[in-house]
Amino acid sequence: MNVIFTFIFLISLVVFAVFSPEKTLEAMTGGGQKAVGLSMNLIVIYAVWSGVLRIAEDSGIVKKLSLKLRAPIKLLFGNLTDDESDDIAVNISANLLGMGGIATPAGISATTKMCDRGNHEGATRLFVLASTSIQLVPTTVISLRQSFSSAAPAIIFLPSLLASLICTITGLSLCFIFKQKRGGRGKK
Secondary structure, three states: OHHHHHHHHHHHHHHHHHHOHHHHHHHHHHHHHHHHHHHHHHHHHHHHHHHHHHHHHHOOHHHHHHHHOHHHHHHHHOOOOHHHHHHHHHHHHHHHOOOHHHHHHHHHHHHHHHHHOOOHHHHHHHHHHHHHOOOOOOHHHHHHHHHOOOOOHHHHHHHHHHHHHHHHHHHHHHHHHHHHHHHHHHHO
16 A cells, blocks of 8 residues: 555656646645644544543443443344453444544454454454444544534534444444355355
8 A cells, every 4th residue: 555655646746746846845845734733633632532531441431331232242243251342342432422543442452352262253343333433423523623613513413423324234234144145155
């Protein structure tokens, strides 16, 4: 992928330099400044939500949430250890709050543990669930929109909820359909 992106960047730079040489350096530095500004905004957003998640873990809220989610988690992912259930609960709750970057480490941890135990179907479902992630409150996007002075940063709430809900239902349905098709082939 690095080779592809480097190639695209170099070709774009050459084309830009040929057709608008006076603006090439200005565009590159302006783009760099925007990238740094966006990175700083994201660092602040993730720092706040990482702190909230850490407080939730330390206060036992995550453990209680894990216990409440135990039945649906078991239905989706099969038999799990307590650590796997806790990681999945953190992943799901962070994704529900629109904090995909915060959810990722817990998802990777749970996926690794499930794969180590041979629960590859559960790991695949978690990957699909985390990738499509139903977002009740898309906090990261709302925060970014707010930091860029959007007139209505939360207007994306309903479209985001509907899009993520449709994606999650579709993705998980396909997981179960493909599992049945693979199971049917194995019985022949």
